[in-house]
Amino acid sequence: MTLSQSLQSASLTDPGRVRDHNEDCIESRPDIGLYVLADGMGGYNAGEVASGMATSLISDGLQETWNPRESERLGRDQAKADTERLIAEQIARANNAIFTTSQNNPECAGMGTTLVVTLFFDNFMTVAHIGDSRLYRLRGDAMEQITRDHSLLQEQLDSGLITPEEAKLSQNKNLVTRALGIDPTVEPEIHVYETQVGDSYLLCSDGLSDMVEDEEIRLTLITLRSNPNLTVQQLVQAANDNGGRDNISAVLIRVAEPFGVPRGWVARLKALFR
Amino acid sequence: MAKLILSVDGQVLKEHQLTKERTLIGRKAHNDIQIDNLAVSGEHAAIITILNDSFIEDLGSTNGTMVNGKPVKKHFLQNNDVVEIGKHKLKYFNDAPTAATAADFEKTMIIRNPAKAAPPPPKPAPEASDTQTNLKPLAAEQTATKAPEAKPAAAEPTMNVNTSPPEPKPMAPPPPPPPAPPPQQPKPMAQPGASAPPPRAPDGTPLREAVIQVLSGAAAGRTLDLTKNLTTIGKPGLQVAVITKRPNGYFITHVEGATYPTLNGASLGAQAHALSDHDLIEIAGVKMEFFYKP
Numbered sequence: 001m002t003l004s005q006s007l008q009s010a011s012l013t014d015p016g017r018v019r020d021h022n023e024d025c026i027e028s029r030p031d032i033g034l035y036v037l038a039d040g041m042g043g044y045n046a047g048e049v050a051s052g053m054a055t056s057l058i059s060d061g062l063q064e065t066w067n068p069r070e071s072e073r074l075g076r077d078q079a080k081a082d083t084e085r086l087i088a089e090q091i092a093r094a095n096n097a098i099f100t101t102s103q104n105n106p107e108c109a110g111m112g113t114t115l116v117v118t119l120f121f122d123n124f125m126t127v128a129h130i131g132d133s134r135l136y137r138l139r140g141d142a143m144e145q146i147t148r149d150h151s152l153l154q155e156q157l158d159s160g161l162i163t164p165e166e167a168k169l170s171q172n173k174n175l176v177t178r179a180l181g182i183d184p185t186v187e188p189e190i191h192v193y194e195t196q197v198g199d200s201y202l203l204c205s206d207g208l209s210d211m212v213e214d215e216e217i218r219l220t221l222i223t224l225r226s227n228p229n230l231t232v233q234q235l236v237q238a239a240n241d242n243g244g245r246d247n248i249s250a251v252l253i254r255v256a257e258p259f260g261v262p263r264g265w266v267a268r269l270k271a272l273f274r
Numbered sequence: 275m276a277k278l279i280l281s282v283d284g285q286v287l288k289e290h291q292l293t294k295e296r297t298l299i300g301r302k303a304h305n306d307i308q309i310d311n312l313a314v315s316g317e318h319a320a321i322i323t324i325l326n327d328s329f330i331e332d333l334g335s336t337n338g339t340m341v342n343g344k345p346v347k348k349h350f351l352q353n354n355d356v357v358e359i360g361k362h363k364l365k366y367f368n369d370a371p372t373a374a375t376a377a378d379f380e381k382t383m384i385i386r387n388p389a390k391a392a393p394p395p396p397k398p399a400p401e402a403s404d405t406q407t408n409l410k411p412l413a414a415e416q417t418a419t420k421a422p423e424a425k426p427a428a429a430e431p432t433m434n435v436n437t438s439p440p441e442p443k444p445m446a447p448p449p450p451p452p453p454a455p456p457p458q459q460p461k462p463m464a465q466p467g468a469s470a471p472p473p474r475a476p477d478g479t480p481l482r483e484a485v486i487q488v489l490s491g492a493a494a495g496r497t498l499d500l501t502k503n504l505t506t507i508g509k510p511g512l513q514v515a516v517i518t519k520r521p522n523g524y525f526i527t528h529v530e531g532a533t534y535p536t537l538n539g540a541s542l543g544a545q546a547h548a549l550s551d552h553d554l555i556e557i558a559g560v561k562m563e564f565f566y567k568p
Contacts, residue, residue, distance in 0.1 A: 041382045112384060132382070152325070152385050161329075166350045171326035171368070175385045182384055206382065216503060223504045224516060226530040234504070234518065241521050246382075 003068055004030035006259035007120060010228035011035075011251040014236045016207055017244030023047030024205045024249040025113075027055040032068050033120030033259070034059060035251050039133050039205040041179065042111030046102070050111040050181050053101065054094050058117060061090035071122045072261040080192045083119050083126040091115070091128060091180065091188045098181030112179035115188070116147065116203045118253070120195065123260040128190040131176040134209055136217065137193075138200040138225075143218040146193065146201075150178035173210060200225065201253045204235075207246035211239040221252075228252045276328050276351075276368035278321070280307060282361055292328055297321040299359065300333075313337050313360030321351070328368065330357060482566045484524055484549075486517070489561040500524060508535065509558040515542065517549070517564075524549040524564065531558075 009030060015022040023040040025048065036058055040051030065086050071079035102108045114131025127135055132149040148154060152175040156162045162170065180186055195201075200221050208217070216238060224231040232250045239248045262270065276292045290297070290307050298305040300317040309318070315335035322329045328351045332339040340358040341349045349355075357364040486498045486507065498505065500517055506529065508514040513531030517524055527546040528534050534542040535557035537549075553564045 039382065041384070114382070156324070162327075162350060169350065169352060172324065174382045175325065176382055177385055179384045219502070220504060223506055224529060226510075226514065230516070230527060230529055234516075237518075237520070238503070 002031075003033040003120060003259055006255065006257040007033060008228050008254040008256050009035065009252060010232045011249075012232040012236050013247065013249040014240070014244075016246055016248050017240050019247055021045065021048065022247045023051055024207070024247040025051035025055045026203075026249050026251050027059045028251065029059050029063060032063060032066060034062055034066075035118045035201075035203060035253055037116045037133055037203040037205060037249055037251055038113045038180070039131070039207075039247065039249070040111065040113040042102075042108065046108045046111035047113070049101070049108055050098050050113040053098050054113045054115055054180055057094040057097055058087075058090045058115075061093060062086060062119065065090070066119070068121050069261070072263075076122055076124070079121055080124060080126065083121060084190050084192065087117055087119060087126060087128045087190060088188060091117070091130070091186065095180050095186045096184070099184055102181065110182065112182035114176060114205070115180050118201060118203060120253070120255075120259065121261075123195055123258055124192055125195050125201070126190065126192045128188045130178050130180050130186060130188050132206050132209075134202075134204055134206075136202040136204070136214075136221075138202070138218065138221045139196060139198070141218075141222055143214065143221065145214070147189070149176075150189070151176050173206070195255050197255050197258055199255045200228075201255075202235075203249075203251040203253075205247060205249040207244075207248040208235055208239050208250055211242045211245065211248070225254070228254055276323065276326075276366065278307070278357075278364045278366055280309070281363050281365070287362075292321060292323045295323055297323070299364070307364070309359060309362050311360055311362065314362070318359055319357075326368070327351075328366070335359075481519060481521065481523065484564060484566045486555070487563045487565070489554075489563055491560045493560070507555070507557055507562065508560075513558040515555070515557055518546070526555065526564075 007030060009028055011026050011028055013022060013024045013026050025038045025040065027036045028034070036055045038051035038054040040047030040049070042050060066083065070082070074082060098111065098113070102111045114133040115129060116133045116135050117128040118135060119126045127146060129135065129147040130150060132151045133147075134149065135146040137144050137146050152172050153167055153170055155177065156170075156172075157164065157167055178186065202217070202221065212235065217235065220231060220234050220238065224234055232252050235250045236248045278290045278292065280287045280290065294306065297307065297320065298317060299307045299309065299319045299321070301308070301310060301312070301314040302316045305317065315333070315337070317333050318335040319330055319332050319339045322331065329348060330339065330341065330346065330351055331348045332346060337360060338345050340346065341351075341355055343358075351366045351368070353366065353368045355366045357366065484500045486500065486505075488494055488496045488498075498507070500519055503519050505517045505519075506514055507517065508531070511530075513533065513535060514529040515526055515535045516529050517526050525546045525548055526535075526537060526542065528542050528544060534544075535555060536542060537547055538554050549564045551564070551566050555562045555564060
């Protein structure tokens with residue numbers, strides 16, 4: 001099974017019902033198991049410049065530097081370490097490019113973007129994120145938020161200043177504590193997770209997670225599990241029905257088949273004739 | 275900007291804008307809001323304001339602090355809350371952004387923490403001397419980009435919101451940095467059975483209740499209430515459709531199966547279709563009728 005056969009994916013981005021342009025940007029490279037989502041910020045059209053640079057630079061960079069077949073040769077632990085390192089390098093490169101552009105173009109001054117990157121390989125997934133764009137996982141009927149927002153609200157929650165119930169009423173939802181491209185360096189959060197057949201992974205911008213309750217996202221992922229395209233359409237529609245106050249983006253990846261690399265000479269031989 | 279209106283026996287005494295990160299209320303003269311009454315403790319309560327949110331904390335007062343009739347130790351203030359201290363009332367106003375400004379108001383902004391490297395305060399200390407956080411919109415960033423980390427806290431933080439911003443000020447005491455979460459174990463959702471309402475109620479009247487009644491096959495005569503936002507019908511693996519309950523009505527969409535279900539005899543196709551009263555659906559060989567409850 002190749003990655004693109006094992007992983008079913010669908011994605012959708014929408015300006016929402018209030019904003020006149022879309023500062024979110026998504027990019028999928030199923031052949032290398034890469035899915036990227038960015039939510040830009042900054043005046044005029046600078047937000048979409050930042051998110052567009054982030055998704056294309058990181059995707060192109062990984063396409064050049066990462067070969068999923070490498071993980072056969074490398075072994076699993078080395079592949080995990082390599083994906084983490086390569087993603088960190090591409091994020092640093094994108095950060096530098098966005099920062100330099102904002103320094104040299106007054107109309108782009110201060111632009112930045114949130115980021116979620118998922119790279120699937122050998123039944124594992126490396127996840128990097130910056131800011132408040134999220135990755136959720138549906139396993140069985142349980143949904144978990146895999147990424148932890150880099151936001152003021154999350155810090156207040158962690159310190160116990162406010163409760164999760166109070167957080168829903170907070171007016172400080174829009175403040176992130178990290179973003180790509182606003183400083184000469186950035187610190188992404190990167191982890192590796194094991195995947196299971198049947199898992200669904202949802203990358204989304206805050207235009208979805210702020211407008212649609214987690215429970216409704218969960219029920220949508222479960223109810224429409226067999227149809228990823230319809231799932232992302234339904235999620236975007238639900239965010240719009242609830243007001244659509246921000247740009248809405250969703251990338252859904254479903255693990256339909258295992259995608260472990262062939263190990264041992266019999267498996268490799270079989271793989272040759274597939 | 276949030277404000278408090280102080281009144282006693284229905285008579286307004288004064289209005290106080292919550293511009294400081296820590297506003298003291300008490301009987302003694304040094305308080306920001308002084309209430310000269312013996313029922314009020316010297317330092318009775320404090321209001322901590324973090325950007326757009328305010329919290330009230332009773333400072334161990336003799337006679338206590340009430341919010342909306344209930345005694346509180348700490349409380350996250352919401353628009354129109356009434357704080358009672360003795361016979362005095364403080365009404366809290368925090369106008370939500372108007373629809374016109376909401377778009378700009380809610381734009382994602384970055385909040386900086388120049389003192390990131392400083393040791394974290396042991397607990398959410400109210401004094402802001404330690405770790406100050408700058409908030410600034412990214413548009414104001416160009417001046418800061420040369421040496422962003424070295425900026426003094428009060429250099430040019432401005433709150434760029436459309437609701438008449440206050441003068442620039444250093445931001446409220448941030449909570450201590452989060453204890454490093456165990457990264458490999460994503461935390462389960464806080465409340466699996468979330469019962470909270472949607473973020474924004476759809477405008478207009480609630481949607482009329484509707485049902486699906488099975489007309490043929492073994493289950494003929496059975497009805498299914500369309501109470502959930504998404505209701506699937508059909509046979510999994512064979513042919514499935516979903517009925518979506520939306521603010522503007524009910525819609526049916528094909529989900530899975532090699533062939534499409536029919537609506538009033540016509541193939542559904544891949545698109546969503548609005549359902550009208552007494553529409554006939556045929557799915558996985560079973561006929562059903564959609565109708566609104568009388």
